[in-house]
Amino acid sequence: MRKILILTVVLALTWAFAEMTQKEIEEAYNGSIKYEGAQKYDKAISALNGVYKDYPGGYTVNYRLGWLYYLSGNFANAQKNLEAALLVYPYSVEVMNTVNLINVAKMDWPQVEVQSAKVFKIDYYNYYANYWYGIALLRQKKYDLAIKQAEKVLAVFPTYVEFLNILAESKFLKGEKEEALKIFEGVMILQKDNETAKYYLGR
Numbered sequence: 001m002r003k004i005l006i007l008t009v010v011l012a013l014t015w016a017f018a019e020m021t022q023k024e025i026e027e028a029y030n031g032s033i034k035y036e037g038a039q040k041y042d043k044a045i046s047a048l049n050g051v052y053k054d055y056p057g058g059y060t061v062n063y064r065l066g067w068l069y070y071l072s073g074n075f076a077n078a079q080k081n082l083e084a085a086l087l088v089y090p091y092s093v094e095v096m097n098t099v100n101l102i103n104v105a106k107m108d109w110p111q112v113e114v115q116s117a118k119v120f121k122i123d124y125y126n127y128y129a130n131y132w133y134g135i136a137l138l139r140q141k142k143y144d145l146a147i148k149q150a151e152k153v154l155a156v157f158p159t160y161v162e163f164l165n166i167l168a169e170s171k172f173l174k175g176e177k178e179e180a181l182k183i184f185e186g187v188m189i190l191q192k193d194n195e196t197a198k199y200y201l202g203r
Helices: 002-018 022-037 041-046 049-054 059-072 075-088 093-105 109-120 127-139 143-154 161-174 177-190 195-201
Strands: none
Touching: 022 041, 022 049, 022 059, 041 059, 049 059, 059 075, 059 093, 075 093, 093 109, 093 127, 109 127, 127 143, 127 161, 143 161, 161 177, 161 195, 177 195
């Protein structure tokens, strides 16, 4: 009995000492952020190894690892970590939008449409979800729906040039060229170097 008790105490102490201190955790995150800024994504991921080992189910570490794996192009691992983060906070829009970036990178426009719609249920006017939803509709040649989507956002944010572009491009490709070009001219007033508007206006 005494041996079992001693072993239990030793194991407890080992686990306690294995956990990172607050300072070490801060240093790990700071190092990870530094490496990310230098686009050294593998090192940014490795910097969090200790944190992930101690907190494999933690929201913050899984979200950050998901983001870093996405940046590195390792979409499978990114998806794994982001799904783990969603287990902690199922309604996390920041995670759901990051999942959608993987779909965008794969140019899986039907899935971008589906994922964006999930975000709308939580945050109806979320910028990123609305933007990628509009782009997904446009890329799938669902011009009427893309126009409707752009008008939804522009009714609340009339000068958002990204949505003006979606509206104008959808109208242009639908055949409403004169109206589309007028919208693009308005975009050039708001943003003189807008590449999409310059392309369609032939500038």
